[in-house]
Amino acid sequence: MIGPIVKRFQLSRRRKIYQIGAELCRFIAKDIKREIRVLDASGIDEGYVVAQVRTQNVLHASVGREPESPFGDPEILHVDRAWLWGGESWGGAEALRPRIPLITASDLKDLLSSVFPQATFESEITNADFGSWRLTVTQDYKEIEFVWGPLSGFGGIDPEIHNEDVFAHCDEYLYSKYAAIAFARDHLKIEQAEEGDPNI
Incomplete structure (x- = not known):
């Protein structure tokens, strides 16, 4: 009985957070900020959105070690993996992030x-x-x-x-x-x- 209630709550929360046009931001490791721009939320009930993602080492950017990263191409983003960090816990550069490109x-x-x-x-x-x-x-x-x-x-x-x-x-x-x-x-x-x- 509790399981379905929790799932409904999680889905309702996801619908509220990952709306079309939403711009989300979170630090996912030391000095590492990820920004997500939601372009299409029609797949949210299945656990994904179409979004552009930008992951930036803000310390490196602030001292000119690297330019500010642009947002990436639109991709399928699974919300349960949206804030995962593939690099070292202390920050640094991100390892290759698994993604699903938007391609027909x-x-x-x-x-x-x-x-x-x-x-x-x-x-x-x-x-x-x-x-x-x-x-x-x-x-x-x-x-x-x-x-x-x-x-x-x-x-x-x-x-x-x-x-x-x-x-x-x-x-x-x-x-x-x-x-x-x-x-x-x-x-x-x-x-x-x-x-x-x-x-x-």
Whole structure:
């Protein structure tokens, strides 16, 4: 009985805090300030919002050791991870923060087709309620996939790789569109025939 009441209270509080247009700020480690600008709160009942995030070492900025950081690109931000700090407890620089970039299958296709003009693409919606999708990329009989969902994240899959984690959403989580290009470059390699190969 208490569990559902607590959950309703938590959801009501989240709706109040993470409203569209809200700008939130909190120190998450020594000298480390994070600011969150909420752009879309329609997924708050599922635990996420679309937001821009800025994390800054205010001490470094105040003494000119680093310029003031701009807000990042819009991303899917899970509110239960919004204030996590991936760096050292004493501050310093933040480790790479896991994030879910806001990208559509069409956006990714356009980006990859400029790098791999000979590739073919096939996309499908895997969950219409959440806008989740899968994009299959094929070049010279080599196939890879990209998957995206606001709850599961963004990642790349190489069907030739044996992933021992049967519950894994993908082979590698990707935190930006540039990481997707790097994944494609790594896994769509065309093997070059060695010099003297009788099959040339």
